[in-house]
Amino acid sequence: MTSKKKNKIEEPAEAYEVTPKSELTSENLHPVLVQLLEKSIKEIEEGKTSTHEEVMKRFREKFPLQK
Numbered sequence: 001m002t003s004k005k006k007n008k009i010e011e012p013a014e015a016y017e018v019t020p021k022s023e024l025t026s027e028n029l030h031p032v033l034v035q036l037l038e039k040s041i042k043e044i045e046e047g048k049t050s051t052h053e054e055v056m057k058r059f060r061e062k063f064p065l066q067k
Contacts (some may be wrong), residue, residue, distance in 0.1 A: 029037075054066060
């Protein structure tokens with residue numbers, strides 16, 4: 001029971017099939033996801049985003065934490 005082998009962790013022997021990012025194109029993505037990504041990129045380019053600080057300020061105003 002004091003053997004160090006009992007806690008040994010090994011990677012599974014399965015081979016995972018992943019698509020490299022360079023091969024991932026919009027044809028491989030769901031059409032709704034492509035539309036959402038295009039909309040998000042457009043909003044970023046138009047400056048319709050909020051900083052983390054702004055979002056956290058609104059959150060704290062809406063949900064004040066009890067101390």
